[in-house]
Amino acid sequence: MTTTRTAPPAGDRGIDPHLRNLAIVVVLGAIMTVLDTTIVNVAITALGRDFDTSLSTIQWVVTGYTLALSMAIPLTGWSVQRFGARTMWLTSLGLFISGSLLCGLAWSVPSLIAFRVLQGAGGGMLMPVGQMMLAREAGPGRMGRVMSIVSVPTMLAPVLGPILGGVIVDNMNWRWMFFVNVPFCAVALLAALRMLPHDTERSTDARLDVRGMLLLSPGLAGLVYGLSEAGNGTSLTGVRFLASVIGGGILVAAFVVHAIRKGDGALIDLRRLRTRAFTTATGGLFFYSGAMFGVMILIPLFAGLVRGDSALDAGWLLAPMGVGAMITMSVSGRLADRFGGRWFAVGGVLCVLAGTLVLTTLTPDTGRAMIAGTMFVVGLGHGMIAPCLLSMAYQGLPREAVPTATTGAHILVRVGGSFGTAAVAVILQIAIRGEIPGASGNLAEAAARRTPDTPALLTNAFTETLWWTAAILLLALLPILAIPRKQEEATSLRTN
Template structure:
């Protein structure tokens, strides 16, 4: 039976049935491939510098190229899912990702590796929004909180096990294996998806928004390229940053009136979804959350490595309490979000994260590991009740093809906001270290001064996380109603 014509489960069906869980397994497997790969490669950057005799800025393109490919392909995912069907597109995404992984392992130069990372990104960019669409359709809007909790699993496991797996593979084998490891996972995912995903039954009727693509995809890619260059230049005002950011913003701004034009029946990204109050509030909450939490998340392993002298693998292990905390609260938060609405859950989660982040703002170079691991565990408890309930608030009131458009929109917001957060906190840390560490700083005080800078940056992170309470206050604080005005649903 097709995902498009299949009736939603009855509201009184509380638990996720076996069929939903089997399909969730496919989605989680694909998402783990995509997210794990980002963190695994981050561990190998130093190895790439030595292998290809390149600078840090040059090897950073192995990350930036992947991100830019994501930005370019995510906007097209909603249209393609409606046009060709989610199963076909999901299989294509896995094939592209696995093929890109194989090519990366065969790369003999840095430009080749960057080019093949772009191929990987084209596949990886489709996996998350497609996964959300597939799960939301098969489970029905009444259980969207619980399926979003399932989607949160790879988002937790990637940052924890990525550095551990990457460091281990590089130590026992070579950097090629951080890409080769994706091949058996990809083959298993293709077989699994082909067998269990519902057969597509689509009626290709929508025209493709070529003008929208020409504006939005390059606009997002240029914007993220400029933002990604900030850590390299150390300032927001370098020409290398300002020019692509401004051009990107102009293209994105030009897309907005085009997308809202009544003559444009099927825009690349359906901005009419913002007529849905829950979607608008969720986008604002997700933007602030991704900037603050994902941006600051970059600093945790750096602190352990720079100040405490841990290697990448141990730094990854030390982050495990965060994942454990989130694994405890995420399924509970998903269930409660379906029953009482996501508003109260998200606000509680934000308060808990702020407490944990505030604990990190007291860092020194001798802060006990028990204190650090406890604060990470507290942040994990809060994170489990925050990100995926925000996603469920956005998607719970959507129906049929608008689910694909909504999940695409939320993934774009998360990707862009996380990139902005990473750039902001990297610059804050870099400039703070430059200001505080001078040639006259005694060697025995370097660790102490560095830890103090990290503490100052975590103060900023705690304040930004706390600001998420403002949009979170307007999220639904009772069970979400699943009926929308028809004009909003069809986007006319």
């Protein structure tokens, strides 16, 4: 039988001590798992050199982690219903800590890749489980504020990950990229043991939808892998890209058919998510994630290829974005709770769009101060969007639908980010071929063809790609404008 926890009463009670402690636990546990999606990227060359292996092989240190994350997310909703949120949080964090320690002790490339998969399996469930716990505890009146808290790790990872990775690689052994997780996450584990309430909302008779798992998890992994291959420069006609994307797409489509037919027993009950608020908010988040990941890839690439900056210096250009996001994120959640988040999300997208349009004016001589200032403006808009859209996605959903909604939202964000990365990489390659006759579109090759005109031609390719990124941002506005007005608390996150 399922024992329910009473939802917080209506009204604005602020962030009480219990919710604050829960938020601390979630942020402590999740931030390193999200950072690990980007921190290792800057160490690929060092890893390949130390293990004396090819780039295509060592790249699986990143890819294995990403695919494990993607495959673990669909299991989150069922595992929380079956075992409880606290149990799954502690289990996932334990897996991540174990994987981190073993990665630091890895003796070969296969062992490092295997331990990264273990890391990803644990890390993939931490963010959605944490978001579920906060959403259940907060209730509709405080949803915007807790989604601001949930967004902290996600916003900081693309900014701090490359910087922290660069500092470690430049000054320490690469193994410390993994060892640094252990004490930090151990503190999070101790905090969870002390602060998290014991599980009361779980059902021992919850059955795993095995067919759904066998369709969705590998299907999602196939899509993410195929899109990452395009993002890494693989041709759109390449066998790996086509096989992964087509195969993954077929499996995901088959899961959708299966889930609609199965209903309540499906791995993700899609019928619960047939609300205008969820579909429009997550649709906006999908397109926005694609555009934002595109911007965060293009700026460091521009700095490295055109300006000749080091990886660390290029990464520092993203830091002002994190500062801007933290400023607006601290107030956007509270304002969304009070007035509704639709127009704040629209304002955030317009702010990011304005910054992106400024970036389309880049020249080879553009100073670091101008780029950093523009990324600060982008960050101001960024901090308004994610908390508002995440909070509005829960409008009108019953309390028991929170695990399903959280899992679905995380899947869309992950696929959206992969889509944006792939789209930007492909558009940039096409633009480079158009600007530099005879170039294959390979970034390193194009940069190596140094002539007096090369920096200007490469800059033209980057600015053209940024125009396409702006177009994706405009697409994100369409579903956001269709989000319904904030509903009465009595109809949102109803108790069982």
